[in-house]
Amino acid sequence: MTTIASLFAAGLLIWFALLTVLIVMRVLNGDIFAAGMLLQNESDSGVAPERVLAMASFPAVIIGYAMVALHADVSTAHPSLPDVPETLINLLTGGNAVYLAGKIARGN
């Protein structure tokens, strides 16, 4: 039973990793359109600062949380994903609020 479950778990992990690699490769090859993320409109010549701020803040939140989660102890009776530090939540909320405020202010 344990062997089958382990193989199944490994298969799921490999599948998830392959899906992630496939999407990343497609984005890097340009098969998934990823251009213009920092522009408000396609016709804009310069980037929007609030988008740069949002783009900088969310990877910081993700990396911060991933570091916490990878060091979590799950050998307890009720294993759980770790709580997100308050700082990271504030950072993400702030970044997204600025992004949405910019979108509202620019009227699009």
Added chain:
Amino acid sequence: MNAQLISLISLAIFAIIVLLFALMVLWKIYNDEISLRGLLAEPADAPTEGARRAPLYGKASLSRFQFLIFTFVIAGLYLLLSIEAGTFVDIPNNVLGLLGISGGSFLVSKGMSGSQKKKPDVEITEEDESGTKVTVKK
């Protein structure tokens, strides 16, 4: 055939079916039968004057990208920790809140873009040179 053997065979069959299904999805994505081209793109605007048809996709959306990355990271960590623990791990409320902030931003952003693009028509009734009333949509 005892109950343990039956459950073992059932588990093996179930695992094979799920993994084959997952591999089929991955294969179809790889062959572009399931297209991911517009995964991050916003819907294209209406065709400009003189253009034959609108482009298939607009520019990439920051909120879509953010939502995608958050979903992948949380799902990946959940899968990893569940396998490590040997059972389903709990998801704390503030992790769901994190996903909610990201998803909420995406929805608000979509709502704002949609309301800007869909401007209401205004009907104006005018009289032409012969005195006939004509209703024009502007």
